[in-house]
Amino acid sequence: MAMNRVCQILKIEKPVIQAPLFWLTSPKLCAAVSNAGGLGVLGFNGGFKKPANTAEETIKGMRKSIHEIRKLTDKPFAINAFPSSIDFFGLNKNIIQLCREENVKTLVFVGQTEEEEIFKLKEEGFTLITRELNPTVRGAQKAEKAGADIIVATGCDEGGTMPRLSTGTLSAVALLSDAVKVPVLAAGGIINEKLAKATAIVGAEGAFVGTRFILSEENPASMVAKKDILKTHPDDLIVYTVMNGLARYRTTPHKFGKDGLLANQKGDFNPPTGSLYDGVIKGNLDASVNSVCNLAPLIKSIDPCKKIVEEIAKGYL
Structure with a gap:
């Protein structure tokens, strides 16, 4: 080979x-x-x-x-x-x-x-x-x-x-x-x-x-963030647009994902994604996106x- x-x-x-x-x-x-x-x-x-x-x-x-x-x-x-x-x-x-x-x-x-x-x-x-x-x-x-x-x-x-x-x-x-x-x-x-x-x-x-x-x-992600990924249902992942339309984030369903989706619906395509340090490292799931691929539930x-x-x-x- x-x-x-x-x-x-x-x-x-x-x-x-x-x-x-x-x-x-x-x-x-x-x-x-x-x-x-x-x-x-x-x-x-x-x-x-x-x-x-x-x-x-x-x-x-x-x-x-x-x-x-x-x-x-x-x-x-x-x-x-x-x-x-x-x-x-x-x-x-x-x-x-x-x-x-x-x-x-x-x-x-x-x-x-x-x-x-x-x-x-x-x-x-x-x-x-x-x-x-x-x-x-x-x-x-x-x-x-x-x-x-x-x-x-x-x-x-x-x-x-x-x-x-x-x-x-x-x-x-x-x-x-x-x-x-x-x-x-x-x-x-x-x-x-x-x-x-x-x-x-x-x-x-x-x-x-x-x-x-x-x-x-x-x-180094917190166990809270890891368990959040493991238990999230595939149909519950949220995708919203950021960087004025240059990119998007897919996240487990918490504050920043929900707020980002609402912002997009109102015409704002540059909503924040939060502090990954506070959210994913420290485990405060409402402090940032917890972003994953669409096959994470597998x-x-x-x-x-x-x-x-x-x-x-x-x-x-």
Whole structure:
């Protein structure tokens, strides 16, 4: 059997990439995914004990988290970054500089395709996994031309910052994998071997996984938030539009989801999503969205990352 291209590019054993997940990452989670043979990814605020108030505090905290990951694993891991066009935090230059200083050479680059930025990062020797918020064939082709190593095909099935487009995961994978020569990762609802196999059939060479890793033993989400996901009925999940129509959130049915839906109905497409730190880390379910993929109700247990990586990888190897 031919070697999996995602594994070759990232120097990993199993083509399972953990989504950045912001607060819902930590050194413990990243290291556990990487030690299991996948690729752990440190998101903004990953591993922080309290919110950072300045860019300097954020960089200091991220540097500490990188050092902690390296104490827990000698395997590859990645850092989340954004193109300057959607740099919500004013942090991107600092994050990329941090990666240079700490010799983290793999970036998960999330946002619209900025060819010049991708090209420059590739020239510097970074390995780039690129993910458009709203994946398009043209965007994937632009990313490939600029030098992207791996492209994420995100369907509206996903949790977190969902595409506004109504393209499902299978459709996104089929379209993008047909349009580019570099490997494509499936994102959105990849919770087990069966779903992984389904995406592999239409062209995915690996998975970009968020919700399933929230329901891992190593994830820093509070047990309140994890149990909330496990008990939510699929028909009760709420989807509402944010970022002035650029994206959407799917959440378990609590205050921010209900208020967001009402705001949309009144013509407001930029309602808040709350504080993930207070909501999901601290367990106050009315303080933020508790965002999940649409197949989250099929997850029945909280498992070690090793078990999750091994199961999903079977779909591709």
